[in-house]
Amino acid sequence: MDILHYTEAHHDFRKRLRAFMDREVVPHIDQWEADQGVSREVWRKMGRAGFLCPTLPTAYGGLGGDFRFSVIGIEEISRTNHGGLGAPLHSDIVVPYIMSYGNDVQKQTYLPGCAAGDIVTAVAMTEPGAGSDLSSMTTTAEEDRGQLVINGVKTFISNGILCDLAIVAAKDPHETNPHQAISLYLIEDGTPGFQKGRPLDKMGLHSQDTAELFFSNCRIPAENRLGEKGMGFLMLMDKLQQERLVTAVMGISVAEVMLEWTMRHCKKTTTSAGRPLSRSQAVQFALVEMATEVNLGRTFVDKLVVEHVAGNNVIVETSMAKYWCTELGKRVADRCLDLVGDYGGLEQCPLVRGFRDVRVMSIFAGTNEIMKGIAAKFMGL
Amino acid sequence: MVDLNRSQKQIQKAANDFAKGEFDKDQALAMENANEFPDAIWKKAADLGFIGVHFPEAYSGGGMGILDACLISEAFCRKDSSIGTALALSASGAECLVRFGDAATQAAFLPPIAEGRLRCGYGFFESGCRSDLSGVQTVAVKNENQWIINGSKSHVLNGGDDSVYLILCRTDPDAPPEKGLSLFVVEGDREGIAVREAGRKLGANMVATADLTFTDVIIPAANLLGKEGRGLAQAEAFFEEAGILIAAQCVGTAAGAFDRALAYVKEREQFNRKLAVFEITRQKIAEMAMKVEQARLMTYEAARRCDAGQGLEKFGTMARITAARAAVEVADEAIQLFGGYGYMKESEVERFYRDAKVADLTLGGTIHLKNKIAAGVIGKLK
Amino acid sequence: MDILTYTEAHHRFRDRLREFCETEIMPHVDQWENDHIVPRKIWQKMGHGGFLCPTLPAAYGGIEGDFIHCLIVTEELSRTMQTGLAAGLHSDVVVPYIESFGSDEQKRKYLPGCVSGDCITAVAMTEPGAGSDVAGMQTTAVEDGDAVVLNGSKTFISNGVICDLVVLAAKDPAVENKHQAVSLYVVEAGTPGFEKGTQLEKMGWHSQDTAELFFTNCRIPKHNRLGEKGAGFFMLMGKLQQERLVCCMGGVVAAERILEYTTAHCRRTTAGGKPLSKSQAVQFALVEMATEAKLGRTFMEKLIAEHMAGENIIVETSMAKYWATDLANRMANRALDIVGEDGARESCLLTRALRDARVMSIFAGTNEIMKGIAAKFMGL
Numbered sequence A: 001m002d003i004l005h006y007t008e009a010h011h012d013f014r015k016r017l018r019a020f021m022d023r024e025v026v027p028h029i030d031q032w033e034a035d036q037g038v039s040r041e042v043w044r045k046m047g048r049a050g051f052l053c054p055t056l057p058t059a060y061g062g063l064g065g066d067f068r069f070s071v072i073g074i075e076e077i078s079r080t081n082h083g084g085l086g087a088p089l090h091s092d093i094v095v096p097y098i099m100s101y102g103n104d105v106q107k108q109t110y111l112p113g114c115a116a117g118d119i120v121t122a123v124a125m126t127e128p129g130a131g132s133d134l135s136s137m138t139t140t141a142e143e144d145r146g147q148l149v150i151n152g153v154k155t156f157i158s159n160g161i162l163c164d165l166a167i168v169a170a171k172d173p174h175e176t177n178p179h180q181a182i183s184l185y186l187i188e189d190g191t192p193g194f195q196k197g198r199p200l201d202k203m204g205l206h207s208q209d210t211a212e213l214f215f216s217n218c219r220i221p222a223e224n225r226l227g228e229k230g231m232g233f234l235m236l237m238d239k240l241q242q243e244r245l246v247t248a249v250m251g252i253s254v255a256e257v258m259l260e261w262t263m264r265h266c267k268k269t270t271t272s273a274g275r276p277l278s279r280s281q282a283v284q285f286a287l288v289e290m291a292t293e294v295n296l297g298r299t300f301v302d303k304l305v306v307e308h309v310a311g312n313n314v315i316v317e318t319s320m321a322k323y324w325c326t327e328l329g330k331r332v333a334d335r336c337l338d339l340v341g342d343y344g345g346l347e348q349c350p351l352v353r354g355f356r357d358v359r360v361m362s363i364f365a366g367t368n369e370i371m372k373g374i375a376a377k378f379m380g381l
Numbered sequence B: 001m002v003d004l005n006r007s008q009k010q011i012q013k014a015a016n017d018f019a020k021g022e023f024d025k026d027q028a029l030a031m032e033n034a035n036e037f038p039d040a041i042w043k044k045a046a047d048l049g050f051i052g053v054h055f056p057e058a059y060s061g062g063g064m065g066i067l068d069a070c071l072i073s074e075a076f077c078r079k080d081s082s083i084g085t086a087l088a089l090s091a092s093g094a095e096c097l098v099r100f101g102d103a104a105t106q107a108a109f110l111p112p113i114a115e116g117r118l119r120c121g122y123g124f125f126e127s128g129c130r131s132d133l134s135g136v137q138t139v140a141v142k143n144e145n146q147w148i149i150n151g152s153k154s155h156v157l158n159g160g161d162d163s164v165y166l167i168l169c170r171t172d173p174d175a176p177p178e179k180g181l182s183l184f185v186v187e188g189d190r191e192g193i194a195v196r197e198a199g200r201k202l203g204a205n206m207v208a209t210a211d212l213t214f215t216d217v218i219i220p221a222a223n224l225l226g227k228e229g230r231g232l233a234q235a236e237a238f239f240e241e242a243g244i245l246i247a248a249q250c251v252g253t254a255a256g257a258f259d260r261a262l263a264y265v266k267e268r269e270q271f272n273r274k275l276a277v278f279e280i281t282r283q284k285i286a287e288m289a290m291k292v293e294q295a296r297l298m299t300y301e302a303a304r305r306c307d308a309g310q311g312l313e314k315f316g317t318m319a320r321i322t323a324a325r326a327a328v329e330v331a332d333e334a335i336q337l338f339g340g341y342g343y344m345k346e347s348e349v350e351r352f353y354r355d356a357k358v359a360d361l362t363l364g365g366t367i368h369l370k371n372k373i374a375a376g377v378i379g380k381l382k
Numbered sequence C: 001m002d003i004l005t006y007t008e009a010h011h012r013f014r015d016r017l018r019e020f021c022e023t024e025i026m027p028h029v030d031q032w033e034n035d036h037i038v039p040r041k042i043w044q045k046m047g048h049g050g051f052l053c054p055t056l057p058a059a060y061g062g063i064e065g066d067f068i069h070c071l072i073v074t075e076e077l078s079r080t081m082q083t084g085l086a087a088g089l090h091s092d093v094v095v096p097y098i099e100s101f102g103s104d105e106q107k108r109k110y111l112p113g114c115v116s117g118d119c120i121t122a123v124a125m126t127e128p129g130a131g132s133d134v135a136g137m138q139t140t141a142v143e144d145g146d147a148v149v150l151n152g153s154k155t156f157i158s159n160g161v162i163c164d165l166v167v168l169a170a171k172d173p174a175v176e177n178k179h180q181a182v183s184l185y186v187v188e189a190g191t192p193g194f195e196k197g198t199q200l201e202k203m204g205w206h207s208q209d210t211a212e213l214f215f216t217n218c219r220i221p222k223h224n225r226l227g228e229k230g231a232g233f234f235m236l237m238g239k240l241q242q243e244r245l246v247c248c249m250g251g252v253v254a255a256e257r258i259l260e261y262t263t264a265h266c267r268r269t270t271a272g273g274k275p276l277s278k279s280q281a282v283q284f285a286l287v288e289m290a291t292e293a294k295l296g297r298t299f300m301e302k303l304i305a306e307h308m309a310g311e312n313i314i315v316e317t318s319m320a321k322y323w324a325t326d327l328a329n330r331m332a333n334r335a336l337d338i339v340g341e342d343g344a345r346e347s348c349l350l351t352r353a354l355r356d357a358r359v360m361s362i363f364a365g366t367n368e369i370m371k372g373i374a375a376k377f378m379g380l
Helices: A008-035 A040-048 A067-079 A087-101 A104-116 A232-268 A281-309 A315-345 A350-362 A368-378 B006-022 B025-033 B039-047 B066-079 B081-089 B094-100 B103-114 B231-267 B279-307 B315-338 B349-360 B362-378 C008-035 C040-048 C067-078 C087-101 C104-116 C232-268 C280-308 C314-344 C349-361 C367-377
Strands: A121-124 A140-144 A147-157 A165-171 A182-188 A194-199 A211-221 B119-123 B139-143 B146-157 B163-170 B181-187 B193-197 B209-220 C121-124 C140-144 C147-157 C165-171 C182-188 C194-199 C211-221
Touching (some): A008 A040, A067 A087, A067 A232, A087 A182, A147 A182, A165 A232, A182 A211, A182 A232, A232 A350, A281 C314, A368 C280, B066 B081, B103 B119, B146 C314, B315 B349, B349 B362, B362 C280, B362 C314, C067 C232, C232 C349, C314 C349
Antiparallel strands (some): B146 B209, C194 C211
C-alpha cells in the first residue's frame, strides 16, 4: 500500500534527480569532504536542472510541486551518503520563510535566484549562548535613521560560508516580552558589517560549510524585514512543523541507506569458514530488528507527510517523528558498524561517514529533548 | 573486585546449603499463590543465624556486615526469589535500629527480630507525597513522656500485631523537612493502628504490604530513634543501606532465573537441536551472564564500602537500580527462552520476573531514585 | 488521514460492542479471573450480538463484515482487560481454517454454531515437545477404515476447557517428509478418547482456560479431515499471516490501553502538590511511550489495509508481531516504573496488564521465530 500516492511526475522527478546525483554529486563528495564545503557550481547545476525549491510556484522558477517533491529531494541526497549539499535546508526550510512571509518585492528579488541556484540561503537563529532556548537570543536589531543596525553573533549556521542570503533572527532590545521582540531579517552576503567565520571543525558533515556569522553594526534597509515586526518567534514556530518533518525524513532515509548497504555487505562478505555473514543468526536478527524499526519509522513518516501536505496540524506527531527517526538513524549506524566489524573502523567503509553525519541529527533543528518537551506540552501533560 | 574472606565464603555456602535443603518448589508455588509468609522456614533460618547477621552479637545478631547479609539474601533469592525476598524483608527497616537505636531500644527489638519472633517494616512513604519525604504529613506530638502519632503510611511491609514499624513523622510543623522530621519505632500491637492490607500484588506475595493509619497512637518517649529532628537524614542513610540489600536480592533473583534458563537451553530440543546450539540463544545467554555479573559487582562493592564506613555517595542507590534492572531483564529473557513453559507458574521464572519487577519499584521506584542520584552527583547549585 | 476506511456500519458496530462490553463483560471480569474461565453464556451473548466471526457470510449467520470489524472487536475487548473471552482467537484464527479449508458439509455443520457462540473453537498445534517447531510434532493420525485414530497430547491450548470443537494438527507416521505428514482434523468435544486437562496455572491470562488436550485412541470419522491429506503444514502456514496480524493488533491495543491508563493516572495523582504529569521525567517517559504506540498503530493499520487487499506481507507481519508484542511488554514495564508501588497491587489494572502482556511475545510463534521468518523471506 502506497500511503503517499506518488504521481508519475513524482516518479519522474526522482528518476531524474537520482541520475543527476550519480553524475554531478557522487564523484565529487570526497573532494568536498576534504574542502569542508561543496562547490557553488553544483548548486547552480541543481537549480538549472530544476531540483531546487520544487515547491515554489512556477512564476519564480519552481515546479509548483507539493511537499512530496521535497521528500524525494531529501531521500535522494541521503542516498549519496553525504550531508554537505544543504539543498533540503535551502529549499524546504529557509526559502519557505521568504515564500510565506516575504512581500512581493522581496519574493521577486530573491526567489528566482533561489530556484536557479544563484542564491544560496542560510537561516541564522542559534547563538553561542542561545541554543535550544530561542527566547534568550542576544543579537539585536535597532532602527536608526530609516535603517536597521544588526549586532550579534550566530553559530552552527549551515551553508554559512557559501550563503548569499541569510535570514537572521534578531530582537529589538527595547521590547521586554521575549516572544514579541524577535523579527526576521534578510541580510545579503557582502553587506558591510556582516562577516562569515571559518568553517567549523566538526565530528561529521565535513562537506557542510557550517560557520559562525558575525554582525557588527551591520546596516540593512528597513524594508529587509521579513513580515511584521515582532512576529519572528511565531514565524519560526509556524515553520517548525516542516523543519522537523524534513529532519525526520533525513533520519529515516539515512537509516535506510545504511541498512541497505549493510545488508548487501553481510550477504557478500564471508567468514573464514566461507559462510556469508548473513547466515549468522545473530547477524540476521540484528538486520531484521533494524529493518523492522526502519519500516515502522518509514510508515509513520509517510503518513505524516500526507497529513502535512493536507495542511493538518501534526505538531505532536512531527516532534515525535523527529526525535524517533533521528535516534533510529543513530542506532542503525551504530548497529551496522557492529556487524561490519573492523572494516567499519576504516574511512573507506561508507558507514563511517554515515555514522559521523547522523550523530548531529538528534541535536539540530531542536534537540530531541526539546522535541519531547513540545510533544508533552501539546499532549496536555 | 571484592574478595570474599573465609568467613564470608562459609556464610555463602551455608546459605546455599540451607536454601537447597529447606526451600521446596511446590511449597513455594503454593505459598506464593496463597500470599503466605514462609513462617517455618523463617524461624529455622533465624535459628541458624541467617536473619540479622548484620546485627550486633550482643543482640542475637551475627556481628557481621552488610556484605554478609547480601551474600545470604543472594543465595536465598537465587534458590527461590519469593522465599528469599520474604526472609530478607522480614527484617526490613531493622537497619534503622542498628544505626540509630540506643542500647535499650536495640536490646528490646533486635533479638526478637533476629530470633524469628518479630518482623519489621518501615513506614516512610505516604499517599499524599509518595516517595518525596519532605512532604510527610504524619505527625508526632510530644506529650510529657510520650509521643502521640496521627496520620497514615503507605506500602508498609509486614503489617500486623507481631511486627514493629519504623515510622517517619513530622515533629516540628514549622521547621524545614531536614529539621522537622523524626523517626520512631512503633510496636504493631499499639492501640490506634489500623492495617489495611494491599492484597494480592504483582510479586513478592509472601510478604504482606499494607497501608497503615495511626489514630492517636501513643508510644513512650524512648521510642524516638536518635535525636529529634534528624528523621530525614536517618531515612536517607537507611535508603542507601536498604538499596544494597534489595540489590542483593535482585542479584540472587537474576542469578536464579539465569540458572534455570541455562539448564533449560542445554536440555530443550527444537528443530532437532538443543536450544543452546542456536547462535541467538548464545547471544542471549552471554547478555544475561553479563548483566548478572554487573549487578553483582556493583552490589558487593556497595556493601564493601558500606561495611568499611566509606561514604556511599548514592552508590547503594545505583546498585539498587542496576541490580533490579538486571533482575527484570534476565528473568524476562529467561521466560522468553523457556517459551510457553516460561509463562506457566510451574517454570518458576515467571515468578522470578514478577518478584524482580516489584523489587524494581521499591524505595520510590527508578525515576525517583535517579533524581536522588542526580541530586547527590550534581550537588547544590550556586 | 485515515489509512483504514471506516464506514458507518463499522462505527455502529463499535458503538454496539462497546455498550455490550460495558454491560455484559466489565462487571464480571474479576469473577472470571478468579474462576480461570468465562461462562459459556457470554460466548452465546457475543454471538447473539453479532460480534463473533463478523466476516462470515450471512448464510452462516455472519454479518459479512471485513477485517476492520475484527480490529474493532480486538480494540473494544482490550478495554475489558480480560483474555478469557478469546473472541479474536475464535473468530479470526480458528474459524477461518474451517471457512477456508472445510467442505461444504463441514461448513454447514459448524459455522452457524461458531457465529452464534454455541460452538466455541480451539486450535491445537503446540505439543509438550514441539513448541515453536511445528515439524517436530508427535501426535499421530492413522487411518483405519472409515475412521482416523488420533494419539498424542497438545498443550497451551487456549479455550482448552470450554471448547466444543478443536482444529487439531496431527501427522501420519507413515509419511517420511515431515512437511507432507501433517493434516488438520476437526475433533468434537465428547468424542471418546479425547480428554481435556484442567486449566494450566499461568503468570497471567487468568480468565483464559488454557489447558492440555489428550488424545488416546480417539476415533473420528475420516471426513473430519480439513482439506487435503498432508496439506496441514501449508494450511497452517497460509493462515499465519492473519494470525500474526491479530497478535500485532493485540500488542498495539494493549499498549494503547496501558498508555491511556497511565496518562490518566499521572494527571490525577499528585506528589508534593504537583500532578505527576508535570514531572519532566514522567512527561518524557509518556511521550516516548506515546510515540512508540503511534508508530505501532500506523504500521499496523497499513498492514491491515494490505492484508485486506490480499497482499503477501509475510515479512512485515512477522516484524509487526514481534515488535508490537515487545512494545506491550515494554509499555507495561515503563508504566509501572512511573506509577510505582501503587501499580504493583492487583487492584491496579497495570499489574494485570503486565502479567497478560508477557505471553504475547511467546505465543503464535515466539518472537525469535518471527525474526527467523523475516530473515528467511528477506533472503538473508
